Amino acid sequence: xxxxLLHTHSVMAYILVLVSSSMYVYLVNLKVEAPxxxxxxxxxxxxxVWQTGDMIRYSIHPAYVGSLLYQLxxxxxxxxxxxxxxxxxxxxxxxxxxxxFERERKIVFYVMIAYVVGLIAFNSWNEFYNxxxxxxxxxxxxxxxxxxxxxxIYLGWRKGRxxxxxxxxxxxxxxxxMAIVNLCFVIxxxxxxIYGIYSTVGFWTFFILIWLGNLAQIVVSITxxxxxxxxxxxxxxxxxxxxxxxxxxxxLVFYPPLYPTDYGPRMAQQDGIVKLLxxxxxxTAGLILILPRILRVTLTRPLQQLLEGxxxxxxxxxxxxxxxxxxxxxxxxxxxxxxMTQSLKKANDELTMYTEQLEEQIVERTAEITQQxxxxxxxxxxxxxxxxxxxxxxxxxxxKEKMASLGELxxxxxxxxxxxxxxxxxxxxxxxxxxxxxxxxxxxxxxxxATDLADDLIQNVQRISNHGQRAxxxxxxxxxxSHSSTxxxxxxxxxxxxxVSEYLQLAYKDIVSKNKNFNAELSVQLDAAIEHVKVVPQDxxxxxxxxxxxxxxxVNEKQKxxxxxxxxxxxxxxxTDPGSQMVVVxxxxxxxxxxxxxxxxxxxxxxxxxxxxxxxxxxxxxLSYNIVTQGHAGIMTTASEFGQYTEVTIRLPVSAE
Numbered sequence: 001x002x003x004x005l006l007h008t009h010s011v012m013a014y015i016l017v018l019v020s021s022s023m024y025v026y027l028v029n030l031k032v033e034a035p036x037x038x039x040x041x042x043x044x045x046x047x048x049v050w051q052t053g054d055m056i057r058y059s060i061h062p063a064y065v066g067s068l069l070y071q072l073x074x075x076x077x078x079x080x081x082x083x084x085x086x087x088x089x090x091x092x093x094x095x096x097x098x099x100x101f102e103r104e105r106k107i108v109f110y111v112m113i114a115y116v117v118g119l120i121a122f123n124s125w126n127e128f129y130n131x132x133x134x135x136x137x138x139x140x141x142x143x144x145x146x147x148x149x150x151x152x153i154y155l156g157w158r159k160g161r162x163x164x165x166x167x168x169x170x171x172x173x174x175x176x177x178m179a180i181v182n183l184c185f186v187i188x189x190x191x192x193x194i195y196g197i198y199s200t201v202g203f204w205t206f207f208i209l210i211w212l213g214n215l216a217q218i219v220v221s222i223t224x225x226x227x228x229x230x231x232x233x234x235x236x237x238x239x240x241x242x243x244x245x246x247x248x249x250x251x252l253v254f255y256p257p258l259y260p261t262d263y264g265p266r267m268a269q270q271d272g273i274v275k276l277l278x279x280x281x282x283x284t285a286g287l288i289l290i291l292p293r294i295l296r297v298t299l300t301r302p303l304q305q306l307l308e309g310x311x312x313x314x315x316x317x318x319x320x321x322x323x324x325x326x327x328x329x330x331x332x333x334x335x336x337x338x339x340m341t342q343s344l345k346k347a348n349d350e351l352t353m354y355t356e357q358l359e360e361q362i363v364e365r366t367a368e369i370t371q372q373x374x375x376x377x378x379x380x381x382x383x384x385x386x387x388x389x390x391x392x393x394x395x396x397x398x399x400k401e402k403m404a405s406l407g408e409l410x411x412x413x414x415x416x417x418x419x420x421x422x423x424x425x426x427x428x429x430x431x432x433x434x435x436x437x438x439x440x441x442x443x444x445x446x447x448x449x450a451t452d453l454a455d456d457l458i459q460n461v462q463r464i465s466n467h468g469q470r471a472x473x474x475x476x477x478x479x480x481x482s483h484s485s486t487x488x489x490x491x492x493x494x495x496x497x498x499x500v501s502e503y504l505q506l507a508y509k510d511i512v513s514k515n516k517n518f519n520a521e522l523s524v525q526l527d528a529a530i531e532h533v534k535v536v537p538q539d540x541x542x543x544x545x546x547x548x549x550x551x552x553x554x555v556n557e558k559q560k561x562x563x564x565x566x567x568x569x570x571x572x573x574x575x576t577d578p579g580s581q582m583v584v585v586x587x588x589x590x591x592x593x594x595x596x597x598x599x600x601x602x603x604x605x606x607x608x609x610x611x612x613x614x615x616x617x618x619x620x621x622x623l624s625y626n627i628v629t630q631g632h633a634g635i636m637t638t639a640s641e642f643g644q645y646t647e648v649t650i651r652l653p654v655s656a657e
Contacts, residue, residue, distance in 0.1 A: 004059055004060070004061065005059065005060070005263075005266055005267070005270070006059050006266075006269070006270055006273040006274065007058040007257065007266065007273075008257040008258070008269070008273070009054065009058040010054075010055050010058045010273070011247075011248070011251045011255075011273060011276055011277060011280070012207055012210075012211075012248065013051040013052070013058065014055050014277060014280065015211075015247070015248060015280060016211075016214065017048055017051045017052055017055060018244070018280070018284050019214060019215075019244070020045075020047040020048045021044075021048055023044045023218060024041060024044040024045055024048060027040060028041065036092040036093075036094070036095035036096050036099075039091040039095065040088070040092045040221065042084065043088035043089050043092055046082075046084040046088055047085050049077060049084075050078065050081035050082045050085050052077075053073055053077040053078040053081055054078065056077075057070070057073060057078060062263070066127075066131060066132040070127075070132065071127040071132060074123055074137065075120065075124050075127055078141075079116075079120050079141070080116070080120060082144070082145070083112075083116030083120070084116070086112065086144065086145065086149075087109065087112045087113065087116065089152065090112065090148060090151065090152060090155070093152055093159075093175075093178060094155065096159075096174060096175060096178060096221070096224070097163075097170065097175060097224050098168065098171045100159050100163075101155075101158075108151075112148070115144065119140060119141070119144060123137055142193075145185070149182050149189075150186060152179070152182040153179045153182045153183065153186065156175045156176060156178045156180075156182065157175075157176070159175035160172045160175040160176035160179065163175065170224060173224065174220065174223075174224025177220045178217075178220055178224075181213055181217050181220055184209045184210065184212055184213030184216065185209070185210065187205070187209055188205050188206040188207075188210055189206075191205040191206065192205070192206050200256070203252065203256060203257040204252065207248065208252075211248060243283050243287070244280070247279065247283070251273070254272060255269045255272050255276070298328075298330075302325045302326075302330045302331070302334065303330065305322050305323060305334075306322055306330070306333065309321075309322035309334075309337060309341070310337070313341055313344070318341055318345035318348055319345065320341055321341070322334050322337060322338060324338070424464050424468060427460040427461075427464045428460075428464060431460040431461065434453050434456050434457045435457065437453050438450055438453040438457065441453060490536065491534045491536050491632075492534065492535075492536075492537070493532035493533070493534055494532060494533055494534070494535050494540075496530055496532075496533045496574060496585070497526040497527075497528070497574055499537060499540060499541065499544070500526075500544055500572060501526070501572075503541050503544040504522065504524070504548055504570070504572055506545065506548075507544075507545055507551075508520070508548075508552065508570075511549075511552045511553075511556065518552075518556055518559075520552065520567075520568035520570055521567060521568065521569045521570070522570050523569065523570070523571040523572070524572050524573075525571070525572070525573040526572075526573070527573075527574045527575040527576060527583075529576060530574055530575075530576055530583055531654070533583055533652055533654055533655075534654075534655050535652060536632070539627045539631055539632075540627070540632070540652075542624070542627065543623075543624040543627050544585075546620040546621060546623070546624045547587050547624065547648050548570070548587065550621070551570050551589035551646070551648075552570070552589075553591075554589050554591025554592045554646060555568035555569070555589050555590065555591040556568065557591065557592050558590075558591045558592045561592075568589075568590070568591070570587070570588070570589050571586075571587070571589075572585075572586070572587055573585075573586045576654075577651070580651070581654050582635075582651045582654065583651070583654060584650070584651050585649070585650040585651075585652070586647060586650075587648045587650075588647040589645060589646055589647075591646060592642075592643065592646075593640045593641050593642040593644050593646050594638070594640040594642060594646055595642045596640075596642065599638065602621050602638060603621050603622050604622060628650055628652070632652055632653070634651050634652040634653065635649075635650075635651040636648070636649070636650050
């Protein structure tokens, strides 16, 4: 009787040993630390031992069940390995993605250690003192596996909810998916109890879900634990899993699991199971030894070279050329990368050349700007010096002009006052002589001659009084002129139309009172829209009176000259200038006019066109000009054509301050 009698379960265990060994080697070589990595390594190492024990147990002929070798395998290999698998798995789940429930983890660890010790003790009794009762052994391990997997589901669900509340979506999904994966280990156990593991439903459910659970366990743990995995490992692993899955399905279809004591049917399966084990072994060896080399030559090495080339270009080395391998997609990609690098180098060279040219232009332009700046600074200094000289010259010219004006004003004052003083002096001397003669005539008792001398003396005194009054008016006019720009009168809202009409009538009545035969046409055109204007009424009235008097004098003189059908006319008008926010007063006469040669002198102090003895001091227009321009911030202009007309325009701000 042969010792070895292979079972379908042996194939399943063998495949799981290969998968677990691959994961264990992968985790050992992994340099990156991840939460629970050490427990995951212990889990796969224990699973290798467990599945190896399963493979041995199911491959031993049933006749050897209860032998010392069988009993030692159960007590020293199978039970401790399965116990450690579940302990390591639960500890891994507590730390998966992100640790949680640390105190609970430690308590569960010690409880499971105690439970496993109890399992070892129970199965030792069962093997040595209960004739290796298979159902008791399987039931004890089934209960242990069921309880631990139910706890794994509960733990994954709790951690998923906890991390979802904390907003850690990745940790929440990873633990929730791991809870679902654990259903793959619970459902087949329940189905096996209900239908029996060797029934069609039982073994298909058991083997397929256990296999899918192991695969899903690997995928979820690698994905959500953020463990870096190379493309080569992924491709080899995927290929191996697909081949193993196909072989597992083939095994279940052609060699379904049989009850261990069915010797005849099991013997009939031996050749096929041996061939399947050989195919699995050769496929695994081929995948491990041949496929990585093929992938290294055709895929990973060209990709690595291409990646190094990208890194070189990224660091600024545009002379990088990646060797073009096989004429496939990667070769095309490499060729296009080289072309792109060459284009980038050409563009970079052109850009460098342009930058150098631009830098040269900037240097040249900077030098030009610096030179221009220096020239501008020299010109500025020269202009500042010239401006300073001009200001000094201006000050000197203003001073000279002031002195000249003062001299002219002084000369005018002296001239104007000198005339009446000369008359006063002359008539005073004559009066003294007349008084001497009068004294002689009175002494000689010549009454008639004395009376004549007294009459002459009265005339002289009258003339002295007239010329004294003229000198007095000149002095008063000068005082008014000096105070005209600083009037003490207070500006107040004034009806301008009423003001100009009033002073027009005053001036007209004055000239009529002096000349009974004088008559003139007065044309008044007042803008009713003009509101009150803020002025000093007395000062503006003085201005209007001066202008009206000049106008009446001009038309009166022209009437005397012509003595024909000439009709004296005075036109007075007011209006608003919206553009300048000013009101305009215009006074026009058709009198003698002003010669163009003297038109620019009429506002000078003591300048007059009236003959001596006409009561003019030459200060009226000068005084008026100062009142309008300086006292009211207005404008006063005169337009005239000799022999035809004179027009005086006065502009005043509506709200002058």
